[in-house]
Amino acid sequence: MRLPRERRLRRQEDFGRLRAHGARVDCGPFVLNAGPTGVVGQPARLGIVAAKKHLPLAVDRNRAKRLMREAFRACPELFPSGWDVAVVVRRSVLSRSLAALVEALRSGAAKAKATRPRTDG
Numbered sequence: 001m002r003l004p005r006e007r008r009l010r011r012q013e014d015f016g017r018l019r020a021h022g023a024r025v026d027c028g029p030f031v032l033n034a035g036p037t038g039v040v041g042q043p044a045r046l047g048i049v050a051a052k053k054h055l056p057l058a059v060d061r062n063r064a065k066r067l068m069r070e071a072f073r074a075c076p077e078l079f080p081s082g083w084d085v086a087v088v089v090r091r092s093v094l095s096r097s098l099a100a101l102v103e104a105l106r107s108g109a110a111k112a113k114a115t116r117p118r119t120d121g
Contacts, residue, residue, distance in 0.1 A: 003069060009047025009084055018047075018086045023115035027108040029093040029101065030068065033086040034079065034112040044079035046072045047086040054091050064089040071101040078109040 002008075009015060022035030037045075048068050050061040068087050072078075079085055093101065 003046060003073070007043055007045055009045050009086060014045075014084060015047055015049070015086055018084055022084070022086070023112040025108045025111045025115070027104040029090055029096050029104060030108075031088040031090070032105070032108040032112055033088070034083060034109070037082050037084050039082050041081060043081050044076075044083045044085060047084070049086065049088045051088075055089070055094075060091075060094055064093045067093060067096075067098060067101055070098060071105050074098070074102050075106065078106060 009018075018033040018035055022033045025032040025034070046069065048065045050064050052061070055061045055064060068089060072085070072087075096104075
């Protein structure tokens with residue numbers, strides 16, 4: 001099931017901005033890039049990167065993206081409105097349960113909120 005359009009990161013510029021200026025948190029099965037957009041009232045948006053280098057089979061990439069979307073959907077209170085979140089999945093995400101991914105996302109969100117955004121690029 002898809003996230004609504006307003007809840008998804010779609011443009012390469014948004015991913016690049018998060019990579020350059022957002023908080024980067026290593027959560028084990030995935031890397032979390034998150035930061036505020038400055039747009040008030042816009043719901044938190046999610047973008048998922050599942051590289052063919054790490055997940056060569058399409059079925060694995062799709063499953064990893066489904067799991068991460070469901071973990072994001074399970075706890076909407078983690079990221080306040082006006083935040084963008086980009087998740088770079090690793091192979092180990094496939095061996096984790098949804099509950100473990102939600103817990104990793106919770107701890108990553110707490111660390112990302114406590115981290116000051118990068119300005120060095």
